[in-house]
Amino acid sequence: MKRLFTARGTRVKVSLLVAGGLIAGLFGGAGQARAQYVGQISSIVMDARTGAVLSQSNASLRRYPASLTKLMTLYLTFKALRAGRITLDQVVPVSAHAASMEPSKLGLRPGSYLTVEEAILALVTKSANDAACALGEFLGAGSEETFAQIMTQQAARLSMNDTSFRNASGLPNEEQMTSARDLATLARHIALDFSEYYHYFAVPAFYFRGRYVPNHDPMLQSYPGADGLKTGYTAVAGHNLVTSAVRDNVRLIGVVMGASSNAERNEVMADLLDDSFKAEGIAPVQRPLVLARNALAARHRAVSGRGRLMLASSRYRMDGPEQVADASIPLSYARLRHGTNPAAVHAVSHAATSHTHAATTHAHVHLVGMGQAHRVATTKAKTRS
Numbered sequence: 001m002k003r004l005f006t007a008r009g010t011r012v013k014v015s016l017l018v019a020g021g022l023i024a025g026l027f028g029g030a031g032q033a034r035a036q037y038v039g040q041i042s043s044i045v046m047d048a049r050t051g052a053v054l055s056q057s058n059a060s061l062r063r064y065p066a067s068l069t070k071l072m073t074l075y076l077t078f079k080a081l082r083a084g085r086i087t088l089d090q091v092v093p094v095s096a097h098a099a100s101m102e103p104s105k106l107g108l109r110p111g112s113y114l115t116v117e118e119a120i121l122a123l124v125t126k127s128a129n130d131a132a133c134a135l136g137e138f139l140g141a142g143s144e145e146t147f148a149q150i151m152t153q154q155a156a157r158l159s160m161n162d163t164s165f166r167n168a169s170g171l172p173n174e175e176q177m178t179s180a181r182d183l184a185t186l187a188r189h190i191a192l193d194f195s196e197y198y199h200y201f202a203v204p205a206f207y208f209r210g211r212y213v214p215n216h217d218p219m220l221q222s223y224p225g226a227d228g229l230k231t232g233y234t235a236v237a238g239h240n241l242v243t244s245a246v247r248d249n250v251r252l253i254g255v256v257m258g259a260s261s262n263a264e265r266n267e268v269m270a271d272l273l274d275d276s277f278k279a280e281g282i283a284p285v286q287r288p289l290v291l292a293r294n295a296l297a298a299r300h301r302a303v304s305g306r307g308r309l310m311l312a313s314s315r316y317r318m319d320g321p322e323q324v325a326d327a328s329i330p331l332s333y334a335r336l337r338h339g340t341n342p343a344a345v346h347a348v349s350h351a352a353t354s355h356t357h358a359a360t361t362h363a364h365v366h367l368v369g370m371g372q373a374h375r376v377a378t379t380k381a382k383t384r385s
Contacts, residue, residue, distance in 0.1 A: 037061075037258060039258065039259075039260045040061075041057065041058070041256060041257065041258050041268060042057065042059060042061045042063055042179065042180040042255075042257040042258055043056065043057045043058070043059065043254070043255060043268065043272055044057075044181055044254070045184075045254045045255075045272050045273065045276040046254075047251075047280070048191055048253050049250070049251065051188065054252070054276040054279055054280070055275065056181070059179060059180045060162060060179050060180075060181050062162050062177045063178065063180070063237065063258060064172065064176065064178075064236050065176065065177075065183065065237065066170045066232035066240050067230065067231065067232035067234075068170060068183055068232040068240050068242055069132075069165060069170030069178075069232070070127060070132050070170060070230060071187060071230055072151045072154065072155065073123065073136055073168045073169075074123055074190065074200075075189065075194070076147075076151065077116065077139065078190070078194040079194070080139060081197065082194065086116055086138075086139075088120075089115055089117065090116050091113040092115065092119055092134050092135055093111075093112075093134070093138070094110060094112045094113065094114065094134045095110060095142075097137070097144065098110075098131075098133035098134040098137060099130055100130075101130040101133050101171065102129060102171060103129070104127050104128055104216075105126075105128050105130040105131070106122050106128045106131055106208060106213075108134065114131065116135070116138075118131070119131045119134065119135040119138075120135075121200065122213070124215065124230070125203060125204075125213050125214065125215040127216055127230070127231065132168045132170075133168055136169075137168075140168075144168055147168055148165045148166050151165035155178075155182070158186060158189055160185055160186060161182070162177065162178060162179035162181070163177065164177055170232060170234070171234070172234050172235075172236050172237075180255040180257050181255075183242055183257075184242075184255045187242050187244060187253045187255070188253050190229070198228070200228075201229045201230070202227045203215060204220060216231050217229075217231050217241075217243075218231075218266055219266065222287060222288065223245060223273065223287060224285040225246050226244070227246060229242045233262075238257065238258040238259055238260065239259040239260065239262050239264070239265040240255075240257045240259070240265070241254075241257075241265050241266070242254070242255050243255075243269050245273055245277075247277055247282050247285065250277070250280050252273055254269050256269045256272070
């Protein structure tokens with residue numbers, strides 16, 4: 001049995017991927033699935049500024065991306081926002097196809113709507129497959145298949161040569177393939193090309209229609225300097241993670257794919273980032289204790305952390321009751337997003353009007369101070385008790 005040794009000597013068994021039966025052999029030809037190896041980790045760490053590869057192992061092995069697929073869905077969403085083709089407050093219709101997606105999901109109903117910003121938040125926090133599909137259909141002229149073709153074309157333009165997409169969510173499809181190297185390239189482009197939207201990846205939680213939705217990415221709380229991007233898991237892909245972290249003005253992009261567990265995935269990522277920061281001449285930083293990922297602890301962090309603001313987003317009224325999504329984001333990202341100082345941030349707001357399927361919505365996105373956010377959260381908690 002072969003073994004892979006990580007940067008810190010972690011030994012990982014190599015075995016063929018099992019998903020309802022043994023997937024054996026390699027398949028030739030573009031767009032066809034190749035052998036996947038559960039427990040054989042593919043990894044890479046890249047300097048985001050220069051693109052220099054600081055560490056790699058099986059980085060070009062073609063693998064199933066799972067929910068890391070959503071990074072391309074988000075890339076194309078940010079691209080459409082930048083071009084003015086869509087707005088954050090524009091409503092996204094939910095088809096029966098989108099609503100039928102398997103978990104993880106928001107539980108959207110056919111014929112309902114959510115905003116573009118709500119969909120972004122759902123993807124970066126809960127990794128919601130129904131929201132991803134709805135967003136893909138929205139950007140693909142009503143067809144997720146068409147959007148997947150656009151995703152693959154964009155991957156080619158970014159020189160992601162091992163990548164092909166078949167859906168917007170990352171749900172299993174044997175022809176949906178990528179590599180750790182390609183995902184590092186994609187994450188680097190997201191961070192550099194769309195810095196005005198990158199702050200969404202650091203959102204620890206948001207409220208969707210009265211429901212608290214925490215971020216699934218443990219690195220945000222457990223690794224100093226981490227500020228996103230995405231987790232991913234399916235039985236056929238293993239445990240995957242793309243992380244960006246910044247220390248002393250150096251941003252690293254790390255990718256770990258095919259780990260046997262979340263714990264192994266997180267440990268390998270942290271070790272690889274530590275070693276790469278050291279290679280860049282940056283002193284190590286002690287890691288904090290990993291906080292319990294339960295709703296109570298997450299809610300406490302969202303409403304009581306210092307240096308944070310509460311983002312009340314996509315507040316709109318259609319035929320039903322008002323639907324609100326709230327998100328806590330670090331103060332530094334509020335500055336980046338709005339180009340202002342902390343004293344002025346509390347008053348920032350904007351409005352937009354959008355038309356989709358003859359539905360008009362007037363939306364207001366505004367940032368409020370943490371003191372006010374705490375009072376709002378306390379009131380909500382008392383109302384539900």
